[in-house]
Amino acid sequence: MRTLITYCTLFPRRTAYVLIALLAAGIAEGLSLTALLPLLTIAVGDTGNSDIGQRIVQVLQNMGIEPTIEAMLLIIVGGMILKSLILLIAHRQVGYTVAHVATSLRLEFIGALLTSRWQYYLRQPMGSLTNSVATEANRAADGFEHAAVVLALSVQVLVYGTVAMFISWEATLISFLIGIVMLRALHQLIRITRRAGAKQTHLLRELLTYLSDILGSVKSLKAMARDNVADAILRDQTKQLEKATRREVMSREALTALQEPIHATLMAVGLYLAVIIWGLSMSSVMVTAFLLIRILNLLNKIQRRYQHLIAQESAYWALRTAIDAARAAAERTAGTRQPTLQKGISLRHIYFDYGVKSIFQDLNLEIPVRSFTTVSGTSGVGKSTLLDLLCALADPKSGEILIDGVSLREIDPRDWRHMIGYVSQETVLLHDTIISNILVGAPTLGYADAERALRQAGAWDFVNALPDGLQTVVGERGGLLSGGQRQRIAIARALAHQPLFLLLDEPTSALDPESERIVCETLQRLARSLTIVAVSHQPALINAADHIFTLSKGKAERVHRFLGTEDDAEASSVPDAEKAISTSR
Numbered sequence: 318m319r320t321l322i323t324y325c326t327l328f329p330r331r332t333a334y335v336l337i338a339l340l341a342a343g344i345a346e347g348l349s350l351t352a353l354l355p356l357l358t359i360a361v362g363d364t365g366n367s368d369i370g371q372r373i374v375q376v377l378q379n380m381g382i383e384p385t386i387e388a389m390l391l392i393i394v395g396g397m398i399l400k401s402l403i404l405l406i407a408h409r410q411v412g413y414t415v416a417h418v419a420t421s422l423r424l425e426f427i428g429a430l431l432t433s434r435w436q437y438y439l440r441q442p443m444g445s446l447t448n449s450v451a452t453e454a455n456r457a458a459d460g461f462e463h464a465a466v467v468l469a470l471s472v473q474v475l476v477y478g479t480v481a482m483f484i485s486w487e488a489t490l491i492s493f494l495i496g497i498v499m500l501r502a503l504h505q506l507i508r509i510t511r512r513a514g515a516k517q518t519h520l521l522r523e524l525l526t527y528l529s530d531i532l533g534s535v536k537s538l539k540a541m542a543r544d545n546v547a548d549a550i551l552r553d554q555t556k557q558l559e560k561a562t563r564r565e566v567m568s569r570e571a572l573t574a575l576q577e578p579i580h581a582t583l584m585a586v587g588l589y590l591a592v593i594i595w596g597l598s599m600s601s602v603m604v605t606a607f608l609l610i611r612i613l614n615l616l617n618k619i620q621r622r623y624q625h626l627i628a629q630e631s632a633y634w635a636l637r638t639a640i641d642a643a644r645a646a647a648e649r650t651a652g653t654r655q656p657t658l659q660k661g662i663s664l665r666h667i668y669f670d671y672g673v674k675s676i677f678q679d680l681n682l683e684i685p686v687r688s689f690t691t692v693s694g695t696s697g698v699g700k701s702t703l704l705d706l707l708c709a710l711a712d713p714k715s716g717e718i719l720i721d722g723v724s725l726r727e728i729d730p731r732d733w734r735h736m737i738g739y740v741s742q743e744t745v746l747l748h749d750t751i752i753s754n755i756l757v758g759a760p761t762l763g764y765a766d767a768e769r770a771l772r773q774a775g776a777w778d779f780v781n782a783l784p785d786g787l788q789t790v791v792g793e794r795g796g797l798l799s800g801g802q803r804q805r806i807a808i809a810r811a812l813a814h815q816p817l818f819l820l821l822d823e824p825t826s827a828l829d830p831e832s833e834r835i836v837c838e839t840l841q842r843l844a845r846s847l848t849i850v851a852v853s854h855q856p857a858l859i860n861a862a863d864h865i866f867t868l869s870k871g872k873a874e875r876v877h878r879f880l881g882t883e884d885d886a887e888a889s890s891v892p893d894a895e896k897a898i899s900t901s902r
């Protein structure tokens with residue numbers, strides 16, 4: 318019931334349209350049925366025994382309609398056609414609304430997720446997110462459809478009930494009482510459906526979470542013939558899902574199967590009361606019986622539809638919880654100062670931790686503009702975290718990051734990020750063309766920007782040599798390209814919108830020496846007009862930088878280039894910076 322009310326309050330206008338249309342349809346149907354009585358009375362020549370029959374005949378005569386069989390039949394058929402037309406409009410409205418519900422839930426979830434804090438986003442399993450967008454949004458929208466039908470059927474029950482009341486209030490009352498008893502008696506099956514639906518929602522999430530994890534590392538598992546472990550787990554989860562689905566099917570079918578015999582028994586009792594106990598006229602009994610069958614049928618239908626709604630409701634609530642959690646983790650949008658990058662970036666007394674794990678303690682770092690800075694350090698020391706702080710994906714626990722002297726806290730993170738080009742450590746490309754991968758999220762850019770960015774990243778020659786050039790589809794996660802090619806496409810993506818601040822996390826780790834040389838030269842050239850910070854272990858890249866820092870014990874240490882004797886310099890085939898770094902360690 319809570320879901321039913323929630324749907325109505327979430328989409329009040331659309332629910333109201335649907336209900337008005339269905340109410341009109343119910344009235345049309347009710348009106349055409351009342352014409353049955355005079356039709357029957359005329360057919361059996363029994364007008365004298367039926368009050369209601371006489372009254373309707375009189376009303377029709379007042380309207381200038383002679384109550385002939387033909388006229389009655391026309392009224393019934395006309396009413397039914399009108400009803401069908403109204404139902405068509407109503408059902409179309411329901412269909413459109415169902416699509417709208419799915420779309421708005423999806424957009425709400427995606428919107429909440431994309432504006433959530435990076436640390437929250439990181440903790441979400443990919444499979445669970447895709448399941449929410451695909452499966453849960455659809456199931457929740459199906460739930461809305463069932464809710465709308467439950468409401469519409471309830472309206473129809475009211476219409477029928479009202480019509481039936483005029484004919485025999487006793488029979489109507491009895492049939493409602495009987496209907497309520499039936500609904501209560503079969504409610505246990507609804508409970509089973511609710512549990513089975515919730516189980517399916519939970520299992521679908523687990524299954525898709527596991528599946529997407531496995532698909533992410535399927536190559537290494539396959540190479541070691543260990544994919545059968547994944548197979549076994551996926552099989553087990555799929556079987557459990559089937560079990561839950563069977564339970565839902567069983568309870569649904571049991572409800573339908575039990576409704577029929579109970580219905581027939583109750584009808585027999587109803588007829589007995591009407592004919593034998595109350596001694597109603599034959600025509601009234603026939604119409605009453607007809608109306609009672611309709612009422613009980615409608616009540617049965619309501620219960621069946623309600624059961625469908627209950628089977629889907631857990632998907633809606635799971636999605637709602639996910640949306641609310643993402644909203645609660647929304648990243649700050651406060652900050653009104655417009656960022657500039659004319660002077661430099663300063664990190665002052667930065668403290669940062671991931672819960673119990675402390676990463677930075679009193680970190681201080683100066684990054685001058687139009688320069689190339691590299692940061693190195695042992696694995697896990699916090700190099701990527703430093704980049705996260707610089708692009709405001711993480712906030713320091715204390716201390717300040719100053720952009721041209723303005724605290725990053727006073728700047729809207731999105732305004733700041735518009736000025737940033739970022740190359741992540743793991744190069745994951747979209748399953749799309751090279752040009753789409755480069756221009757993604759930047760609709761104002763075009764072919765010329767992509768070509769310039771590819772040239773800057775030293776990737777133009779290999780892309781141009783491909784049969785489809787920029788239109789080459791790179792495959793799942795860019796799998797049809799080599800690691801080095803992927804990395805250069807990622808660098809081109811970061812350069813496409815001509816950022817002022819370029820952040821690179823191990824940008825040359827997958828490159829051959831020649832490609833690395835090209836990228837280093839590119840970065841040195843770019844550093845004349847923009848500010849670059851690269852995290853790297855690669856001697857060539859470190860050596861190409863203007864400023865070199867190492868991270869150690871939560872602090873940054875400036876590494877000065879080794880200024881040895883001429884002999885030392887000549888002997889140095891290992892990059893100077895690397896020597897200096899190893900000396901400083």
Ligand SMILES: Nc1ncnc2c1ncn2[C@@H]1O[C@H](COP(=O)(O)OP(=O)(O)OP(=O)(O)O)[C@@H](O)[C@H]1O
Binds near residue numbers: 671676697698703742
């Ligand atoms: N979201 C997170 N939640 C908790 N701990 C994290 C999170 N991200 C990173 N860490 C931990 O913080 C430490 C620093 O991680 P970070 O990725 O910044 O290191 P790194 O120096 O870039 O390492 P590598 O060179 O191996 O990439 C690591 O020990 C890591 O396990």
